[in-house]
Amino acid sequence: MAPRVLISDKLSDAAVQIFKDRGIDVDFQPDLGKDKDKLLEVIGQYDGLAIRSATKATEKVIEAATNLKVIGRAGIGVDNVDIPAASKKGIIVMNTPFGNSITTAEHAIAMLMSVARQIPEANASTHAGKWEKSRFMGTEITGKTLGVIGAGNIGSIVCSRALGLKMKVIAYDPFLSEERATEIGVEKVELDELAKRADFITLHVPFTEATKNILSAERIAQLKPGVRIVNCARGGLVDEAALAEAIKEGRVAGAAFDVFAEEPAKENPLFGLPNVVVTPHLGAATSEAQENVALQVAEQMSDYLLTGAVTNAINMPSISAEEAKVMGPWIALAGHLGNFVGQMTDEPLKAINILYDGQVSGMNAAALNSAVIAGILRRGNPEVNMVSAPVMMKERGVKVSTTRQDQSGMFEGYIKVTAVTDKRERSVAGTIFSDGKPRFIQIKGINIDAEIGRHMVYTTNQDEPGIIGALGNTMGQNGVNIANFTLGRSTKKGEAIAILYVDEQVPEPVLDKLRQTGLFQQVKVLEFDIAE
Structure with a gap:
């Protein structure tokens, strides 16, 4: 049975024809997206939903979409799609980031x-x-x-x-x-x-x-x-x-x-x-741009529905279904490592070096690299995805290199990301434990074992007494609950780090109190895209 696609916004006739030519059963109702009740009533009949900005793919719509496999947005902005709800339900969300x-x-x-x-x-x-x-x-x-x-x-x-x-x-x-x-x-x-x-x-x-x-x-x-x-x-x-x-x-x-x-x-x-x-937000308002994004989204959705190929996905890497089963946790870890680098690096990047060790060295490096790069860029561009990220990084002249090696340590596999700027190199490594959760295992060459959470605080200091007390007391006195607390140091009395996994984002005044102790060289709040 041919896949069914609903087009609920205005797309060009040529885009509609692409679906038909590829053997897709397409239902072109360009004004349906404006009728929320009608959309809720019919969305369960379709495998794909092609939209512009008028259709709102809300949590209710996605919940009612019992057969939906892909949402294609003709354009870059996906503010009208509830991406977390789509991801939770296994629906791929695609956009066309370069068409306009x-x-x-x-x-x-x-x-x-x-x-x-x-x-x-x-x-x-x-x-x-x-x-x-x-x-x-x-x-x-x-x-x-x-x-x-x-x-x-x-x-x-x-x-x-x-x-x-x-x-x-x-x-x-x-x-x-x-x-x-x-x-x-x-x-x-x-x-x-x-x-x-x-x-x-x-x-x-x-x-x-x-x-x-x-x-x-x-x-x-x-x-x-x-x-x-x-x-x-x-x-x-x-x-x-x-x-x-x-x-x-x-x-x-x-x-x-x-x-x-x-x-x-x-x-x-x-x-x-x-x-x-x-002017009234006319940046993408030319017939050529509107045609380009419409044709692109029709091709992308057809490819996915007919062959499983994923292109320009917001919430899924461009990998095969077989690879996704094994790589899913490692893809997430790669994104967290990149996100750490992105949040910690304020200087222009010259190069990114990525090391894959052990079992992860045999996986799809292109997808893993894309996850790392997307994580780095997401700090400055929340719309970046794993397909657009490598292009954007290349445009900035940043060189990305990859090294694979056989298992060389106590872990069956790990990923290490090193960011190079004119002034310094900054590295972070992580692995997936048997419980399926990602961990930081090394930061700046210092070995640690830190569970990655949505809200984290990172500090650096010279190894000396009072650090644990300062962190614990300051957080406790200000109502911040610590879920996980990890310390590491290079040598006795040498450089040391602490990374705290906390229940909620730490207010800036609390961070200032830590800085005012004079014990810390750096105090920084970190945020990671992890469901709670």
Whole structure:
């Protein structure tokens, strides 16, 4: 019996035809996604669900989807899919992470030109029968400095287009190496330097806790006078109220925004200001981009339903069904090791070295590598998956090397990840114990045995009395329950580490109390994607 796919949003006829040509029984109901009750009623009949953004694949919908095997999102954002619920039920969630990159980059360039020459206001004025040549004095972009915040997939395309327009391009990206910067023709700088030098600034980073208000009121105050700011990435990257004040005061010459902190944006501090260009989240709104992502998701879903091949999955590695049974715990461990490195590394990476020892050395290294890389990048980009991660890391010029070796120690198998920067190397190793749970077994060359939990605290110090007491007392006095406590040291009186698995995220004031003891060189909270 042929698999059945429901398309509940608007996809192109060509995408529908792909399903039909591959022998899929496709039901094209482009308005069904807006009817929550009807979707709940019929979803149990289908093996696949193809959507855009209108359909909300909530926990209720997924619970009712008794036969569903795959959800395909034509586009990158999967905020409308309850991924934990899908994962728990064994439903693969796919997206198309690269289908609209060029379109979004082109929109950023169009917005940059529009704000440079005040085109929207001049257009409105001329349509109104006015002829205000002297009012709309623009600025050339040739020879100007463009500051690009985020030089990943879309950001690097913007860099290329800007260089073609004879702009000087400087870029800030924590993951951008000097080699990759040279390759794409930009100068790598820190964020403070970019703020002081750029005539135009364009943002191309995801919205995370690390990037929230990356252009804060304080940083906006440091910007070069007369700067123009473009945001076609995500709302919330810029303090919109502070930017509005800077425009009113004349410190910022203009802005062009396609995204806003609250959407749909019915009102905003930027609305109505002179030389502010605004569009309603049109970054991916071209016929080519919409066609590309529709065709891609149809091919991906068909491949999975007919052959079991997994591509661009958010919640599953690209491995065969047979491999997944054995590799599942090791894939999860690889992601945790990468996540540890990502959370501990603030400097640009030059290389990632991954060692597979013992039984894990014979497994699918490509999938394991992807899990490590996705874990590293997830700190800065929560939308990254195991397929897009290697591409994103390659774009940043980071070299990934793999070593396999026969069992060389007390463990039947383990994975060791070493991150290399200009200043240091940082390594972490882990294994899977007989209970199926992942463990850290070595950090910075210091042997430990630490169960990995969702919320953890990591400290470094010189080996001396009082460390256990300081950690235990501080946590206890502030109501933080410790589930697991592990210590390790290099030598007596030498470098030592502690890693605590706690029941809930530790508030920053509690961490500050630890720092204020003067006993610790480093105190850091870590978070891992582990179900509780």
